[in-house]
Amino acid sequence: MEFQAFNFHPAIAAGIKQAGYVTPTPIQRDAIPAVLQGRDVMGLAQTGTGKTAAFALPILQRLSNGPKGRVRALVVAPTRELAEQIHESFGALGRQTGLKSVTVYGGVNVNPQIQKLKNGVDVVVACPGRLLDHISQGTIDLSHLEVLVLDEADQMFDMGFLPDIRRILKHVPPKRQTLLFSATMPPDINKLASEVLTDPVTVKVGNTAPPVTVSHAIYPVEQHLKTALLLELLQHTDTESVLIFTRTKHRAKRLGEQLEKTGYKAASLQGNLSQNRRQAALDGFRDGTHQILVATDIAARGIDVSQISHVINYDIPDTPEAYVHRIGRTGRAAKSGDAFTMVSREDEVMVRTIEKKLGAPLERRTVKEFDYTVPSPKKDIEFARPPREPRPPRKVADSKKGTGASINPFKSEHPGSKPSGRPQQARTGATSGNTPKTVFNSSRRGK
């Protein structure tokens, strides 16, 4: 099946072509017809499945007909990064439609958002907190809303946004089309879905299974040797771009600095950064300036870098769902990737839980040339113990920190901004420069 089968408006078909999409992904194949028919949809799909275009394309189709310049579609997303990505997708796919989108999230000056809303937009992509600010200030008019999308609903729930979502729901017309996307379906989301969706079509794609293109391995190691083992793995693995997860913001920052000191082009992404620096870290990772990005779960939420070759869990995630989310960052859109997880003694229970979820044991690997007997240092014991810092506070995504993120309408006002249509982005130079030479293709060497 190809995209032509959907009979999209020529302006949208042009956007699809420009993005380089030929064949719809399974979620697109199943969701697009239902959304085009105006049905409510419950989409069980994680990041990396093509879910954004699954809702963006039929929404663009609907908005191409009818009045322009009023908010007819609202997408609510948990993080600023995800909001930007969705906005970029609308921008890329809808470039020739003349429709306009705006992002609305906290941590940046509200005035440009107000101005854009005043000038007239068709799509708003928002994080809950700032959207509620606009609603209470009367700076957004949702009375013409036709389509509401709640994206990554489970993550919004995890981050404590459910009360905000319910508040937002009171301000949108009851007669509307609602699409709810979630990677998992905890009871609270199920309840929300039954409240907001009317006779929905359920579309389920790779709900809990990680992408088949990813090969998984775990590396048992003492806490204090994790960094040394990581360096060993990086040196002996042919990595294109690596996303490393730590449990805490502080560890992300420290590890990023350590990798940089060792000569890697690395950056860290964590909640303490200003929005400008977060964006710079992300852009650098996307365009290959940084080969390695160290991030916490929340900071990395929704990161879309099509070419991630390796995900490394420096710290094991808290839940099997988080494992699947993290791993979903590699092997995206049918590319292959490797996922390594470092585990120490206290992680055994979580390893078993993850294996149960995956339905298969994870391969244990040891690196032959690595000295596992080095004792823990007396000083600088920070990385010698398990991370204890509590997880970031619940409402961080739409936080008030940071300054100056760009808000790109379809017709880019930012000539220097990144082009959309991410699949075509080449990661040239990712391993050039002063990056230590990555030697051989074997993630498998350490077996």
Ligand code: AMP
């Ligand atoms: P998403 O799950 O929406 O974050 O999308 C994951 C990645 O797949 C993004 O880089 C999309 O641009 C890309 N993508 C989405 N749909 C397609 C498609 N039909 N063909 C190829 N790539 C796609």
